[in-house]
Amino acid sequence: MQSNMRINEELLNQEIIWYDKDKALDFSNFIKNKKFNNQIKKKIYVIRNYTCEPIFDLVSSQFKFSNYSLDLKFGKFDRLLKDLSEVDRYKECDAIIISVDYFRFLRIEEKNLDNFKKFLKLFKVNLIQASQSFLKPIIIQSVCIEKKQTLIQKKYVSKTYKFLKEISKITNIQICEELTFKKIYDKRNWDIAGLPYNHESLKIIASNFSKKLYENIAKPIKVIATDLDNTLWSGVAGDEKIKFKTKTVNFEEYHKALMSLKKKGYLLTIVSKNNINTVKDVFKINKFRFLKLSDFILIKANWRPKSENLKEIAKELNVGEDSIVFIDDSKHERYEVLKNANKIRVFPFVEKKFVNIVEQFPEFQKSVNLAEDKKKTKMYLDQFKRTKAKSKTKNFNEYLKLLDQKIKLKKNSISTLDRSAQMETKINQFNMTLARYSYNEVNKFVKDKNKTSYLFKVEDKFGDNGYVCSVLVERIKNECYLRSFLMSCRVIERDVEYNVLNFILKDQFKKYKVEKIIAKVKKGERNIDFILFYEKFGFIKQNYDTYIFKKDTIIKKFNKIKIIL
Amino acid sequence: MKQIEKNLKIILGKFLNIDPKKINSKTNTTNNSNWDSLVNLNILIEVEKKFKIRFTKKEINELNSYTNYIKYINKKYAKLKK
Numbered sequence: 237m238q239s240n241m242r243i244n245e246e247l248l249n250q251e252i253i254w255y256d257k258d259k260a261l262d263f264s265n266f267i268k269n270k271k272f273n274n275q276i277k278k279k280i281y282v283i284r285n286y287t288c289e290p291i292f293d294l295v296s297s298q299f300k301f302s303n304y305s306l307d308l309k310f311g312k313f314d315r316l317l318k319d320l321s322e323v324d325r326y327k328e329c330d331a332i333i334i335s336v337d338y339f340r341f342l343r344i345e346e347k348n349l350d351n352f353k354k355f356l357k358l359f360k361v362n363l364i365q366a367s368q369s370f371l372k373p374i375i376i377q378s379v380c381i382e383k384k385q386t387l388i389q390k391k392y393v394s395k396t397y398k399f400l401k402e403i404s405k406i407t408n409i410q411i412c413e414e415l416t417f418k419k420i421y422d423k424r425n426w427d428i429a430g431l432p433y434n435h436e437s438l439k440i441i442a443s444n445f446s447k448k449l450y451e452n453i454a455k456p457i458k459v460i461a462t463d464l465d466n467t468l469w470s471g472v473a474g475d476e477k478i479k480f481k482t483k484t485v486n487f488e489e490y491h492k493a494l495m496s497l498k499k500k501g502y503l504l505t506i507v508s509k510n511n512i513n514t515v516k517d518v519f520k521i522n523k524f525r526f527l528k529l530s531d532f533i534l535i536k537a538n539w540r541p542k543s544e545n546l547k548e549i550a551k552e553l554n555v556g557e558d559s560i561v562f563i564d565d566s567k568h569e570r571y572e573v574l575k576n577a578n579k580i581r582v583f584p585f586v587e588k589k590f591v592n593i594v595e596q597f598p599e600f601q602k603s604v605n606l607a608e609d610k611k612k613t614k615m616y617l618d619q620f621k622r623t624k625a626k627s628k629t630k631n632f633n634e635y636l637k638l639l640d641q642k643i644k645l646k647k648n649s650i651s652t653l654d655r656s657a658q659m660e661t662k663i664n665q666f667n668m669t670l671a672r673y674s675y676n677e678v679n680k681f682v683k684d685k686n687k688t689s690y691l692f693k694v695e696d697k698f699g700d701n702g703y704v705c706s707v708l709v710e711r712i713k714n715e716c717y718l719r720s721f722l723m724s725c726r727v728i729e730r731d732v733e734y735n736v737l738n739f740i741l742k743d744q745f746k747k748y749k750v751e752k753i754i755a756k757v758k759k760g761e762r763n764i765d766f767i768l769f770y771e772k773f774g775f776i777k778q779n780y781d782t783y784i785f786k787k788d789t790i791i792k793k794f795n796k797i798k799i800i801l
Numbered sequence: 802m803k804q805i806e807k808n809l810k811i812i813l814g815k816f817l818n819i820d821p822k823k824i825n826s827k828t829n830t831t832n833n834s835n836w837d838s839l840v841n842l843n844i845l846i847e848v849e850k851k852f853k854i855r856f857t858k859k860e861i862n863e864l865n866s867y868t869n870y871i872k873y874i875n876k877k878y879a880k881l882k883k
Contacts, residue, residue, distance in 0.1 A: 290843065428838065429839055429841070
């Protein structure tokens with residue numbers, strides 16, 4: 237048991253140090269040489285032209301906490317452009333990080349402006365090529381270490397920044413936030429080891445990288461579970477009078493932080509050793525300025541072990557245990573959860589510092605704030621009502637009748653392109669091809685004559701499920717290929733998939749005069765349950781991964797749902 | 802004086818991955834393969850933080866052995882006392 241644990245007691249004692257700004261480096265050294273079992277491995281290649289190892293030491297120790305072990309490989313200083321042109325070699329990697337100092341080149345090439353221009357031009361060209369041949373995320377952070385820039389140099393650098401911003405909108409290239417605070421560079425460190433930053437700023441730069449990296453390679457956190465006593469307020473509810481403000485801590489700051497997380501799309505829940513009525517009373521009697529009891533979608537106030545409660549939350553909300561964050565002030569409770577539910581990410585509630593934690597830790601960062609994300613809490617509540625209704629109905633058909641579903645279609649729509657692209661990266665379960673098209677590629681499906689993009693929205697009696705199904709097809713001569721077919725697990729087992737597929741087949745046969753429809757399936761770790769979907773529908777198996785459907789093939793019987801254009 | 806030596810040995814041991822007790826006046830960059838420029842930077846950062854001093858660029862160029870570290874830390878402290 238001990239060896240399988242993610243974090244042991246020794247580490248838990250040391251963990252608090254991490255949240256102290258000045259001691260982060262100490263902790264990073266402590267954790268660096270520790271070995272953890274069962275961590276998810278991610279390969280990352282760093283293309284760079286300055287020393288960034290100290291930064292990535294911090295990044296990888298931050299990831300060790302989150303149960304990921306990073307396998308980092310660094311390119312050589314003078315091979316930046318060459319590395320960029322050979323990204324094919326790093327296809328195995330989960331992400332590429334580019335860390336570039338524009339002026340390093342200038343220094344090597346004797347302050348020659350022409351060479352500088354050439355470098356920037358080559359850099360841009362190679363970057364575009366790299367983004368086309370390496371389909372996984374490319375994260376770029378650029379710095380300008382030279383302070384004494386001439387006006388022309390400044391112009392070129394700002395042009396490059398602009399260029400990066402523009403291509404990041406249409407490709408898999410992502411830009412790390414620019415650092416705006418003043419004192420980050422250190423000439424002395426630069427001269428002795430090629431590290432441009434001073435050591436005070438290393439942690440902030442590292443957390444900047446972690447945020448971007450986490451967003452791209454890690455499984456996103458969806459649920460935040462918080463303790464109550466001495467976390468949401470000071471004192472023990474039921475035994476003594478509780479306070480929001482003590483001499484040292486203002487708990488309302490924490491309330492505000494939680495609310496801002498809720499707005500970002502995280503689901504808030506309570507896990508506390510308390511009586512449910514006491515909790516309700518506290519929220520009734522005390523005036524919470526920033527939080528209401530209704531902001532929490534699930535409340536687990538009982539005397540059972542917290543790990544059990546957290547596992548229950550995972551089940552009820554239909555999320556993985558690894559997408560839950562648990563915050564508690566008590567070391568013993570944290571230890572209990574780590575021991576018995578070791579996939580759950582546990583944070584200590586560190587007085588005064590919690591707001592810093594929210595700012596710094598990648599788990600709490602979501603950059604994309606689509607309308608879809610914001611509505612999430614309501615959607616999960618609707619889902620509750622659905623599961624309740626399902627348990628009351630006698631059989632499946634009755635349940636479907638009760639739901640009264642409607643499907644709305646957006647065909648080749650540019651306004652919903654964001655959502656289609658987001659689904660490509662997010663959905664793992666009902667994903668038939670695991671193709672993972674980028675924003676750029678989905679865009680092609682929308683615009684090309686021989687390609688079509690379908691996006692379906694499902695509404696029912698209990699509410700709107702949002703856009704939940706995306707299908708991308710390509711026509712070559714008389715044949716139509718289903719390049720991507722994916723659906724959110726929210727609406728699985730409600731016959732939506734059969735209706736959608738039926739609609740697409742009819743549309744393709746009638747409108748585009750196709751004769752054959754060909755579907756390919758790629759087996760992954762998590763889509764195994766749905767591999768037989770095409771066969772169940774009526775497709776005929778051609779070989780191990782290809783299915784064919786002709787005009788006259790007989791299809792499976794299913795409950796018809798209205799599809800509105 | 803002894804405290805300085807003890808603390809320095811702990812720091813060096815941590816970054817060079819060796820037992821602090823094995824560090825002596827002969828430990829330097831040439832006979833220790835772990836001690837490269839990057840490790841030296843880490844040692845430097847740690848030493849500066851621990852002893853609350855800051856080395857100049859010239860001094861850093863000479864910080865390539867245990868004895869030199871001791872020498873320059875003492876120099877800094879002597880200056881502070883003045």
